[in-house]
Amino acid sequence: MLKERWIWIAGGAVLVILMGSLLFHGKKKAPEPTPPGRSSAQELFNKAMNLKKNSEWAKAKDAYQLIITQYPDYEGVETVSKELEELNMQMITTNIQCPKAIVHKVEPGDSLAKIAKKYETTVELIKKRNNLSSDTIRVGQPLSIYLANFNMLVDKSQNILILKDADQVVKVYSVSTGANNSTPVGDFKITTKLVDPVWFKSGAIIPPESPQNVLGSRWMGFDLAGYGIHGTIDPDQIGQQVTAGCVRMRNAEVEELYDILPIGTKVTIID
Numbered sequence: 001m002l003k004e005r006w007i008w009i010a011g012g013a014v015l016v017i018l019m020g021s022l023l024f025h026g027k028k029k030a031p032e033p034t035p036p037g038r039s040s041a042q043e044l045f046n047k048a049m050n051l052k053k054n055s056e057w058a059k060a061k062d063a064y065q066l067i068i069t070q071y072p073d074y075e076g077v078e079t080v081s082k083e084l085e086e087l088n089m090q091m092i093t094t095n096i097q098c099p100k101a102i103v104h105k106v107e108p109g110d111s112l113a114k115i116a117k118k119y120e121t122t123v124e125l126i127k128k129r130n131n132l133s134s135d136t137i138r139v140g141q142p143l144s145i146y147l148a149n150f151n152m153l154v155d156k157s158q159n160i161l162i163l164k165d166a167d168q169v170v171k172v173y174s175v176s177t178g179a180n181n182s183t184p185v186g187d188f189k190i191t192t193k194l195v196d197p198v199w200f201k202s203g204a205i206i207p208p209e210s211p212q213n214v215l216g217s218r219w220m221g222f223d224l225a226g227y228g229i230h231g232t233i234d235p236d237q238i239g240q241q242v243t244a245g246c247v248r249m250r251n252a253e254v255e256e257l258y259d260i261l262p263i264g265t266k267v268t269i270i271d
Contacts, residue, residue, distance in 0.1 A: 093129060216251045
């Protein structure tokens with residue numbers, strides 16, 4: 001009896017130990033506490049949304065960027081990235097106060113083309129920022145000008161185009177690049193810009209209204225003959241390596257870039 005009782009007690013002790021071990025390992029690890037003076041990702045996101053709602057664009061942008069740099073594993077980081085991209089484009093294309101905007105007062109002899117050339121921007125962007133429906137301007141009229149140093153990086157391995165202002169990422173686009181690695185790598189510049197381009201294919205002239213015109217609604221040609229960035233008639237193929245060597249985008253997105261990128265914009269393409 002004594003021996004059996006001892007076995008029961010020992011077995012009970014082992015059972016208690018095993019149950020305690022299972023409870024310990026099965027318990028979900030508590031989240032790391034937020035360091036003193038540092039807001040949580042959700043708090044920063046809520047703050048950014050409120051700032052954006054109150055038109056405090058620059059501060060909202062800083063809050064979004066802080067989430068991305070400090071909390072890259074935040075479950076809502078994709079939403080944050082999209083919000084930041086949308087905010088970046090709003091700050092570029094709408095007449096709101098931001099650090100990179102200045103006011104130009106129209107002088108005698110000014111035209112939108114002359115002003116755009118002076119500030120290395122585009123007529124389309126000046127018109128967007130100032131809600132102009134025509135090219136007509138008057139002496140003394142204040143115009144909001146966005147000062148930018150736009151450049152682009154195309155990554156063929158990921159089929160993405162990154163729009164940057166100097167070193168800062170503005171927006172990331174999904175694109176198509178060349179089949180059989182036919183898109184050239186290197187540094188290029190935009191030298192031509194066309195609306196509803198004609199496609200010259202092996203001697204044939206395919207007008208913009210033709211359903212066979214693969215160039216879509218916009219063309220931005222490089223300083224390398226035959227290559228450039230253009231729209232598409234087949235948006236379902238975006239994200240694939242299917243072109244003859246050009247960079248292909250959705251029409252709405254290439255139109256967005258067309259309006260803000262001046263002639264001379266640098267394009268870097270990498271494998």
